[in-house]
Amino acid sequence: MTFKQLEAFFWVVQAGGFAQAATRLHTTQSAVSKRIQELESLFDTALFDRSMRSARLTEKGEEMFMQAKRLLDQRDATVELLQRPEVLERHVRIGVTELTAMTWLPRLVGAIEANFPRVIIEPRVDASVMLRDKLLDDEVDLMIVPEMFNDQRFVSKRVGVVEHALMCKPGLVGRRRRLRTDDLTAHRLLTQDDRSGTGQLYNRWLRSIGVKTANTVFSNSLVALIGLTVSGMGISYLPRKCLAPMVDSGALEVLNVSPALPSAPYAAVCRGDRQSGLVASIARLAQEHCDFGRIFQTQ
Known part of the structure; x- marks a missing residue:
């Protein structure tokens, strides 16, 4: 055999x-x-x-x-x-959400290749819930997602935190940049559904502050949400730091809402019964290279 x-x-x-x-x-x-x-x-x-x-x-x-x-x-x-790291041969499947793919994933892959030259990285980009299912089905070895899964089957290591802000097309809500929570119900909300870890976090937050609206557009594509927000379709929660250039250029406007949006912590997550020294090393590299501050980062 x-x-x-x-x-x-x-x-x-x-x-x-x-x-x-x-x-x-x-x-x-x-x-x-x-x-x-x-x-x-x-x-x-x-x-x-x-x-x-x-x-x-x-x-x-x-x-x-x-x-x-x-x-x-x-x-x-x-x-x-x-085996020594430089001669270890493996295929490692890493599941990430769209925000990680748009920001620091290339830097992470570069760091893995530098530390483990013969390891082949196979990225998978999907919504958080879909990645959770892939992890449970052994279709990915590690996922980097918002910390939303309180599951005893997983081992989690925090890698970073994303600050979001409510944004819209400049002038959409008039001259008022500071809104009360009940003001949000007068506008169309652009949001992710509960397949997204970020969607779960902020949809839960909206419900907790009493914001209920039937005028909602759902999309689990971050690029689509940004595009719809820039076009004036409604208000959305978007990552503040990496979209700062769009705010500075006048394509987007940041709204001040009280209470403020909670931050979104991200974690590298693997299965507890599949723990691997290599995967643990990759999770540590993710901690070192996590940077949600800029989009389209190069290695």
Whole structure:
């Protein structure tokens, strides 16, 4: 029995099919099928129920999957322990939200490549809830998201804090730059829904101060929210520091609202049962390089 056979079996199950496993392992579907057949021949038992159209495990296959997962985890832990950082070979999948992708993600990837030259980083950009699900499904190894998930299955390390402000097109609310909370109900709100960690935070804040409006536009695209706000569609909460140039140029106006918006802490999060020295090192690099102050940062 080889690790290649175990990897093929594991990823057919984990990724949901032979073609998906081949993509994940950077090989061909026929090579994956051959490794599975070798495993089944070795143990003289079927691991998949081939009467089904999908790759569904047999009872023995379920048991084998748990053993394969355990062995592969032990192999990875041993490799990380014994190999020097400069020769460690791994693919690490990092899930980030759009704001991180628009600001400091390139700097983080550059720092990882400098410290771990043979590690391949595979970024995934998505909403916080979608990244949480990917982390639970082993589709990402680490996610950098707003601190909104109080889940005992996760290990979290804070990397930074984002200050948001309510913004609009200059002149949209007249000459008043200071608003009471009930003034917000007279305007269309541009917001993210609860698939976004930031959306959860600020939608909860709006409810806590009694702001209820049916005139709301939802979008989980930060770029779209910025565009809609600049065009005068309504008021939105946007990251203050990285959009300061747009405020200075007159494209956006910052509104003062009492009470002020809470800040949004961000964290690097991994699964507690998948802890890895490499992933922990990447989380520390995220702490060192986190910078939400500028958009489109280069390495």
